[in-house]
Amino acid sequence: MSSQIDLEDADEELVEHGWLGGILRRYKTQLLALGSVIVFGLVALAIFHLTTEVRYDDVVLALSETKYSSILLALLFTGLSFFALVFYDVNALEFIDKKLPFPHVALTAFSAYAVGNTAGFGALSAGAIRYRAYSRLGLTPEDITRVIAFVTLSFGLGLAAVGSIALLVIADEMGPLIGIDGIWLRLMAGVILSILAVLLFMGRGGREIAIGSFSLRLPDSRTWSRQFLVTAFDIAASASVLYVLLPDSSIGWPGFLAVYAIAVGLGVLSHVPAGLGVFETVIIAWLGNAVNVDAVLGSLVLYRVIYHVIPLVIAILAVAATELRRFVDHPAASSVRRIGGRLMPQLLSTFALLLGVMLIFSSVTPTPDSNLEFLSDYVPLSIIESAHFLSSLLGLVMVVAARGLGQRLDGAWWVLVCSALLALTLSLLKAIAVVEAAFLLFLIFGLVVSRRLFNRPASLFNQALTTGWLTAIAVICICAVVILFFVYRDVEYSNQLWWQFEFADEAPRGLRAVLGISILSAAIATFSLLRPATARLAPASDDAIERAVAIVEKHGVADANLVRMRDKSIMFSERGDAFIMYGKRGRSWIALFDPIGPRYALPDLVWRFVETARAAGCRAVFYQISPAMLPSCADAGLRAFKLGELAVVNLSQFELKGGKWANLRQTASRAVRDGLEFAVIEPKDVASVIDELAAVSESWLDDHNAKEKGFSLGAFDPDYVLSQPVGVLKKDGKIVAFANILVTETHEEGSVDLMRFSPDAPKGAMDFLFVQILDHLRNAGFQRFNLGMAPLSGMSKRESAPVWDRVGGTVFEHGERFYNFKGLRAFKAKFHPDWHPRYLAVSGGVSPMIALMDATFLIGGGLRGVVRK
Structure with a gap:
């Protein structure tokens, strides 16, 4: 890899977004982190001043005087709260019409909240836990995203509703504590409840609401009501954990519930890990006049231990139990053990x-x-x-x-x-x-107990x-x-x-x-901060290309032959029997397709790619990956978003007989009448017609006012074209169309990359060329034909579909002026393929739009190439 600093990408960002916009876009994550630290610093200063009259010995004494009955009650309410939290996931899965075994859901939800409540940031978030577990249980990234969106939205709205209802009841009691008239507090609570009521009314019957071009299908009233009860019960139970630990005071439980709800909400909005300090500051500020501050501090410490630490210990015990040998023989325990892993x-x-x-x-x-x-x-x-x-x-x-x-x-x-x-x-x-x-x-x-799970031989100290x-x-x-x-x-x-x-x-x-x-x-x-500057990746060496091609030939992924284009870098597995081909655009390292190689080598290779990209100050992106890759990507902290669908023809069922093939059969007959002849030229003979193929390619580019693409598409490079068979159409002995056929020695899959036609090729020549290539590969014993991906095809249109799917579906329906989405899908559909989803996986904190733009620019050769086609 070259050590030359890639300043070109940084300059492009500054030009495209302006100086300030480029800086904000480039360092958004760091600026948000700095903001969180500043907020926490101010909160810490506030706590220090709020506790001016408090001494450490007083806090220890208050802790020691906590009644055992209060501790037992706190443990009981903690159990009730986490029991309710499990039903967030149960309701979410029912809402998206997915059914999973309750023990798996319970273990996943309990663990997700135990981690999320305690850590509350980044790679240790509850969402990451759900991605890891539910992807193993067969849910798609869209389904998992909808589950996460459901539980997040239901908690936020439930918290707002519970806090507002409680505030209505105790506004006069709360007002003097914070210096605001009770009327204003009631008015604020009433506005919030009115907004929630409007949302509930608009979503009755699961109706869809539209705001401009954005549409959202809301849960029906029954789902709302059921989830509100779950959320209210959860918040009431968790508030009771702290309430029973506090000494007796003049503040009643309804008033404390309002204080607790606001404290939790501000803790979440602060983005400080686990709301640490923010939650405590709100509680102390509002209860300090009614309860001794030293007692409040002692209760808060005990609350953190009981509500945050103990559930985490229980979750570890539950998973550790499944790891012990004596539990493995039972089928149910073995199933839970796989999730526990x-x-x-x-x-x-x-x-x-x-x-x-x-x-x-x-x-x-x-x-x-x-x-x-x-x-x-x-x-x-x-x-x-x-x-x-x-x-x-x-x-x-x-x-x-x-x-x-x-x-x-x-x-x-x-x-x-x-x-x-x-x-x-x-x-x-x-x-x-x-x-x-x-x-x-x-x-x-x-x-x-879990030693077997930690088997990645990567260096801890080489990671930033x-x-x-x-x-x-x-x-x-x-x-x-x-x-x-x-x-x-x-x-x-x-x-x-x-x-x-x-x-x-x-x-x-x-x-x-x-x-x-x-x-x-x-x-x-x-x-960590003084890590290497982003470097321009050097293309793979000849030796690396030869090693990669040898791996490609042993595996049935025809599109992996794109490694022969020599425009991508290559990362091999530790054993050298698998590889990732990738390119770089901006701060994105973009891997193309699933890693090529034996299945056992792929998870470690994914980890290595993510870590190496991060160490270089970049983000890891996987482009056009299959569902089989999703668990490994989830383990590495990547989120997946649907890109479209891959069309794959089962060649054993391909024959131009029957009504569904009538159109293609007629096209093929007409092409024969027009004098078109099909032939497959083997690699050793392609050199004899390379000039004719180049002429056809140049005329096609000129006619379409296009330029050569790269990365996920091949360009007309003589070495690349000479490496694989070429299917040609001739008219009067002259080549008028061709396509290079991507194959491997396994004869599992065939595909086509370059498809070029002369302007004078008869109408329907493309369909005829594909029909003949499919027929040729079937006769040669190939099992399937890869027609390539239809971008943005198959996006979810169901209730509570993720925003990404909504936007993608809208672009697919109305974006014909920019790209022929529907036309490409319709062309592939002529061959009656099976449709397989393909995904974009990005590092946890990265917007998928940024990653997709980087991939698009990489394929098109920059902004000009994309605009020009």
Whole structure:
């Protein structure tokens, strides 16, 4: 690969979108991440000022005074909330008319919410969990997108409805707390409820509403009502978790429900991971006048543990149980185990992230005096100081390694096992932290039980952290600093604190831990940000082309012969028995088709491609992939969007007999009467007619005012044309039309790439040429013929279809002036093919439109080529 910096693409972005627009488009993800960090910083400052009169000892005391009955009630309400959350997915699947076994849905939904509630960002989102599990259960990307859209929309609307209803009831009670007249609060709640009522009325009976060119089919009233009950029950139960943990106050449950709903909503809108800090700030600001702030803080800590950590532990236990040998023999357990194998890496990744955060935060909080007194009799001060400092650094290492665990890296598995074992030992040496040690032991158990899942031999340290993970690390560091200043706010700062080493002096210990975490975080961020600049990809070498062609010949994918065009780069698998061919446009690395090679090599090859693209500062895109690729893409964190449908003719059933073939039969008869003759020229003989073929190609390009394409289409390159058989039509001994026939040694599939006709070719020559090629391949023993893809064909028109499908369907119906979508579909339909969906898969945070535009420009040779045809 060339190291030359590709400044041309950056210049094109600036020209096409303007200077400011180009900068915003190019660095949108980074700017959003920076905004999230700034928001969190302001929130952290607000919390610090809101708790000016609160002391750490008071919070610990409030925690210790929490009644066991309150904790048991909180656990009960947590169970009820997660039980309701499962029915979000059940209702969504029923709405899109898909049925899956309830145990699979329950495990997937429970795990998705356990991860989503806890991590709340990027690769660890609930949507990623659903893609991984439901793609394995046979749902298409469109179906999964509709499920995610349903649960997201239903939660958002339900949250707004519940919060507004509660606000109507307690507006007079809530107003004085926030300095707003109760009338205005009721008016605000009434407006929200009116909007929701209008939506409910417009969607009665599952009607479709249209706003301009955008249309959306809403769920019917029965679905709305049922889902509202589920959402209301979920929000009420989750609010009750925190409510029963709070001490008695003058605020009733209805009033608290409104506060809770608003806090959750603002936490989601803030884009801060898990709403951390934002949720707490709202609760403290609104309840601080009615409840002691120290008690509120203690309850919030306990709430996070009960509602976020415990469900995650339960999800890991449930999946780990299916991994144990004694459960595998039962068919039902074996089925759930296959789904669990998709979920376990993400569950353990999230749990490792949590434990890393726990180690960091424990390094800036004091050790109980009784524990320190006990340790001082047996452990030297130097050991305690070292254990405290190293434990904080291990926490950050675990946070970083958690990402690799989610990607099933064996190196991340080893790093986390070793880190957890060492941290477990240090947790006992530094503070006799039994709970901390128990959690670490549980992580080790989960890692050992699921060892077989982490089999990707990729380097953990050669990967740059994504913007989402860097944002999370920044939030964690800010939290650590805020906790440090909160805990030791009564300690007067002096430079000498850094050099104090005594059993009783814990503020210096926390200062040194924060400094170590900050330095290590800065080093990790610098390493990730100073990654190589985007480089221009070098075309594949002759040796690479020969190796790729040898692989193509052993597999039945005719279109893979496009690798012979030499206009794409090639990435081989570790064993060299599979490859991906790809090109680059803008910041997109675009892989063409499924990887070519044995099925077992494809998942690792997909991971390597995604990681290599990311390390180069680019996004990974897969263009025209089959449904078989979707699970591997979901595992790698890619989202799939339907591109169209591939037409494949079953050659064993192809014969021009019967009524459905009448039109083609008549076309073929007319072509014979017009004097057209068909012949197949083998590769060794193509050189003798290459000049005639070139003349036909040039006349076709001139007649259509077109230029040669690339990437997913072949161009008239002599070496390329000479490599495969060519089907020709002759009239009066002169070639008037030709098509190169793409085949492999397996005789599984044939296809056609270049199709060129002279202006004087008789009408219907194209149909006749295809008929003759299909007949020739059938007689040669080929099983199927690939007619190529019909773009935007077969987009979903069902209820709650994804926006992508809606837009694609609209373009297919009304975009004839730009591209002959319907005409191309109609031409392929003449041959009565089977239609197979094809997809575009893009990295999680990338708009599919950007990726599709990059692919279009790559095929057309830039903007000019696309405009010119």
